[in-house]
Amino acid sequence: MGRLANMAGRKQFDVDEALRGAMHVFWRWGYSEASIDRLTEGTGLGRSSLYGTFGDKSTLFRKSLERYAETYHPLYDQALSGPHSSPSAVVAAYLRVTLNRIADPTVPDGCLLTVSATQFPALDAEGQAMVRAMIDGLRAMLEQALRAAGADEHEAAELALCTLATNKSLAVLSRAGFSNEDLETVAAAAARVPGDR
Template sequence: MAGKKQFDVDVALDAAMIQFWRSGYADTSLDDLSAATGLNRSSIYSSLGDKDALYLRCLDRYATRYGDRYDQALASAAEDPLRAMRGFFDVTLQRIADPDVPDGCMVAQTTMAIPALSGAIAARAIDALASQQARLRNALIATKLTAGDVDEFAVHFVAVNQSLAVMSRAGANQRQLRTIVGISLNAFSRALSHRS
């Protein structure tokens, strides 16, 4: 049928997301995106948008995909806070160990490149980090920790989670990454044992 798209938009977006995630915004050319998606430049522009628009769509897709997994892990925070936080970090560690996706985190990679990015992309990366902090804060409120502890652990867990992505790109192995998580979870466990 004339005018009908001959490709699956979700498949193309996933391929573009992986390309951006692997190489970053600056080091991904339209030729790279064309090779990754199987689309010519014209089809990319007409169906997926220019490079900035496509990157924003991919960043949103990434944040939603992993955000949903984090939400599932944190759902049990009121009943078993330590298990919930372990599950939160397991989402990241499983992503890092997945051979089908690049090392690291697309949000962390984007955040580190903020000085070279457009204002819209920089704002979206900052929003993604703020959303993760809000997600953690909401889960931690259910633990009955003090408001100060809730805020401090939310910031700390976001920082640790992003550092896991950076460390994995630098070659840290799963044992080392799990040690980083373990130290944070031990501190969290101690705080839980002292709650009123």
């Protein structure tokens, strides 16, 4: 996105950078605790500019969630594109993306999608539908990759759900201060799929 400027000569700002700041506020605090004061501080915008550019808090949240998905979901897609030698390799590749994001010191701990799911009742119907659709999309992506790696339909469905649950638990544990080594242990155990050759 480009830069906006007020004709009266007010300070320019980068809409994309402001949206990234909002995304980090929702990611760190969750929807409920992402106050307008925190959002103005995180974006560097005044209230009028924030509302004028992004609309209300619910709309800004959905735009932030879209930005999050545009940033991270292609990494999962790339990791799952294979070819993978086994279902275990699919699980390991998927969770590696999660571990890499968690280890990134430039972003908040955890996962915006996970913290949003934990605050599901606080979201409006559109926000709830968006969170669920994104989780379902990741699940479908996993199932497809697991089938391509040799899992039958039932096994792929089970493993996709368990991998997704592990992914979400890694995000929660990281927010609780568990070490990267602990998270690596969880991911490695999850990737030991019984019956893999």
